[in-house]
Amino acid sequence: VFPAATRAQAAKADPLPSWNDGPVKQALIDFVSRVTKEGGPDFLPVEQRIAVFDNDGTLWQEKPAVQGAFLADRVQALVEKDPSLRQRQPYKAVLERDVDALMEGGEKALMELFAATHANMTQEQFQAEVRRFLRTARHPKLGVPYTQLAYQPMLELLQYLRDNGFQTWVSSGGGIDFMRVFSEELYGVPPAQVIGSSLETKYEKRGGRDVLWREPRVDHVNDKEGKPVGNDLHIGRPPVFVAGNVRSGGDIAMLEASRQRRGPSFQLLVNHDDAAREFAYQEKDGASLRAAREGGWQVVSMRDDWKTVFVTSAPPP
Amino acid sequence: VFPAATRAQAAKADPLPSWNDGPVKQALIDFVSRVTKEGGPDFLPVEQRIAVFDNDGTLWQEKPAVQGAFLADRVQALVEKDPSLRQRQPYKAVLERDVDALMEGGEKALMELFAATHANMTQEQFQAEVRRFLRTARHPKLGVPYTQLAYQPMLELLQYLRDNGFQTWVSSGGGIDFMRVFSEELYGVPPAQVIGSSLETKYEKRGGRDVLWREPRVDHVNDKEGKPVGNDLHIGRPPVFVAGNVRSGGDIAMLEASRQRRGPSFQLLVNHDDAAREFAYQEKDGASLRAAREGGWQVVSMRDDWKTVFVTSAPPP
Numbered sequence: 063v064f065p066a067a068t069r070a071q072a073a074k075a076d077p078l079p080s081w082n083d084g085p086v087k088q089a090l091i092d093f094v095s096r097v098t099k100e101g102g103p104d105f106l107p108v109e110q111r112i113a114v115f116d117n118d119g120t121l122w123q124e125k126p127a128v129q130g131a132f133l134a135d136r137v138q139a140l141v142e143k144d145p146s147l148r149q150r151q152p153y154k155a156v157l158e159r160d161v162d163a164l165m166e167g168g169e170k171a172l173m174e175l176f177a178a179t180h181a182n183m184t185q186e187q188f189q190a191e192v193r194r195f196l197r198t199a200r201h202p203k204l205g206v207p208y209t210q211l212a213y214q215p216m217l218e219l220l221q222y223l224r225d226n227g228f229q230t231w232v233s234s235g236g237g238i239d240f241m242r243v244f245s246e247e248l249y250g251v252p253p254a255q256v257i258g259s260s261l262e263t264k265y266e267k268r269g270g271r272d273v274l275w276r277e278p279r280v281d282h283v284n285d286k287e288g289k290p291v292g293n294d295l296h297i298g299r300p301p302v303f304v305a306g307n308v309r310s311g312g313d314i315a316m317l318e319a320s321r322q323r324r325g326p327s328f329q330l331l332v333n334h335d336d337a338a339r340e341f342a343y344q345e346k347d348g349a350s351l352r353a354a355r356e357g358g359w360q361v362v363s364m365r366d367d368w369k370t371v372f373v374t375s376a377p378p379p
Numbered sequence: 380v381f382p383a384a385t386r387a388q389a390a391k392a393d394p395l396p397s398w399n400d401g402p403v404k405q406a407l408i409d410f411v412s413r414v415t416k417e418g419g420p421d422f423l424p425v426e427q428r429i430a431v432f433d434n435d436g437t438l439w440q441e442k443p444a445v446q447g448a449f450l451a452d453r454v455q456a457l458v459e460k461d462p463s464l465r466q467r468q469p470y471k472a473v474l475e476r477d478v479d480a481l482m483e484g485g486e487k488a489l490m491e492l493f494a495a496t497h498a499n500m501t502q503e504q505f506q507a508e509v510r511r512f513l514r515t516a517r518h519p520k521l522g523v524p525y526t527q528l529a530y531q532p533m534l535e536l537l538q539y540l541r542d543n544g545f546q547t548w549v550s551s552g553g554g555i556d557f558m559r560v561f562s563e564e565l566y567g568v569p570p571a572q573v574i575g576s577s578l579e580t581k582y583e584k585r586g587g588r589d590v591l592w593r594e595p596r597v598d599h600v601n602d603k604e605g606k607p608v609g610n611d612l613h614i615g616r617p618p619v620f621v622a623g624n625v626r627s628g629g630d631i632a633m634l635e636a637s638r639q640r641r642g643p644s645f646q647l648l649v650n651h652d653d654a655a656r657e658f659a660y661q662e663k664d665g666a667s668l669r670a671a672r673e674g675g676w677q678v679v680s681m682r683d684d685w686k687t688v689f690v691t692s693a694p695p696p
């Protein structure tokens with residue numbers, strides 16, 4: 063533990079210590095210097111310094127997707143209460159990790175799963191379940207809590223941007239109420255700066271109390287073209303810095319939206335090419351990397367650009 | 380114009396100079412003192428200091444509702460382009476201020492009006508229209524721009540709360556994208572801290588550009604039980620300070636929601652009882668005042684509690 067002054071000095075010396083020197087790190091530092099230089103041609107007033115990060119695969123690992131693991135964990139709990147579910151679809155498919163059987167059920171099966179595991183309860187109950195899960199669950203291969211599998215270089219980048227007057231936001235296909243349980247402690251991003259997919263909620267009396275009740279109906283899907291929509295609804299101002307990752311093309315629309323705004327902007331795309339320290343996976347049609355080439359986005363090679371992958375000191379969830 | 384130090388000193392002497400001394404002003408100051416007193420039993424950490432204000436009738440006048448005046452102004456513009464609309468409902472009803480004829484058309488007529496005046500355009504186009512309206516329109520009786528009809532005592536209250544570490548939010552039945560045009564300049568509330576009713580928006584290509592397109596379909600109605608829902612979606616944390624006004628009962632649910640949270644909270648209800656300086660109007664069933672009595676909310680008498688009603692120095696819109 064260093065005194066604050068020493069830490070500040072160290073940060074000044076190298077604000078991104080877990081990033082290897084190279085073109086991506088240099089581009090990040092150049093961009094932040096340019097937009098914070100008063101009187102410079104690219105100067106951005108503080109209220110325009112909005113940075114948005116995807117979550118799964120951008121801020122923490124996504125093999126498996128953590129909310130999927132939560133869903134499976136909840137199915138396990140349901141089956142223990144009602145063993146007859148063990149032989150019923152779509153529960154059987156989840157228990158047996160049988161993706162084909164799950165897909166066979168189509169949207170109806172998925173919605174039944176969501177209703178059974180994410181809905182028909184209050185916001186408080188749901189978030190208590192998420193909290194319990196994060197405390198107890200372990201990554202199946204790496205054996206540690208999921209909150210220890212956030213990316214250290216990205217935590218440094220979030221902090222570096224905040225130190226330079228940026229507001230940092232998360233915008234993810236994952237559930238907004240799921241992420242809000244851990245975003246503040248893990249990323250320094252308060253609940254109000256989290257954007258995600260949502261179920262409809264109702265404010266109504268239940269058991270003599272007024273509660274926010276989670277209905278088994280989708281309100282917003284914050285993926286692909288849904289991301290600029292969710293960002294606009296919550297932020298009301300175009301982000302200038304956007305980070306996403308390869309896998310599904312889910313971040314292309316919001317990365318491209320920031321590039322099209324007038325004035326300076328920055329697009330960062332995380333490529334999962336580090337089989338040794340994390341996972342190496344490709345996007346089937348390569349759309350994200352192609353968009354990066356065409357749009358002049360910065361592509362992070364986890365293998366080459368990152369000294370460390372996972373968070374070096376995680377707070378308890 | 381005073382130097383900053385002098386202003387700070389004056390604010391310390393009396394943070395709410397446009398409020399008359401009395402029980403409401405005293406209750407406001409007592410509450411803020413209690414929740415900011417470190418080590419005290421009601422101390423709130425900064426991240427929990429969330430204050431939410433209704434807009435129409437709470438932060439500025441609502442006779443007429445400003446967004447209604449905007450809608451009429453847009454109908455006028457449509458009619459100038461296409462005079463045949465002058466004889467067609469629901470446009471005719473708007474031009475003639477014929478509320479009965481308008482109501483006769485029911486929800487379908489209202490949605491046609493909204494579609495014609497608020498939808499089928501980009502977010503940018505819509506907000507440019509709102510900006511133009513606020514610059515040119517005048518209150519029909521008072522003859523000044525609507526932005527000069529914000530309530531000076533409430534502007535002081537917003538600032539007083541911010542000076543004490545509160546985040547100030549607006550949560551209104553009005554349109555989120557309408558309010559975001561003026562909220563920052565008029566109230567010091569940035570777009571990201573505005574919550575309101577919304578239309579569905581789509582991110583799509585139009586005329587070779589990717590744009591946010593306003594669809595003629597309602598997404599969220601931020602009124603009554605919709606307010607705690609909108610607040611939760613945007614803030615993700617229960618507000619501790621909530622202000623609303625009498626008229627329709629539209630704020631009861633969010634005021635009551637803040638009272639039901641664990642720990643300290645404050646509810647403020649503005650009563651329009653000042654026919655001389657503003658307008659005096661009653662709520663038909665008196666539900667808001669009754670809820671205030673039952674819940675121990677503070678009721679503002681505009682006549683007795685406010686030295687001044689309207690903003691004394693408005694920035695240009």
Ligand SMILES: [Ca+2]
Pocket residue numbers: 116117118119120306307309312
């Ligand atoms: Ca992702």
Ligand SMILES: [Ca+2]
Pocket residue numbers: 433434435436437623624626629
């Ligand atoms: Ca109101």
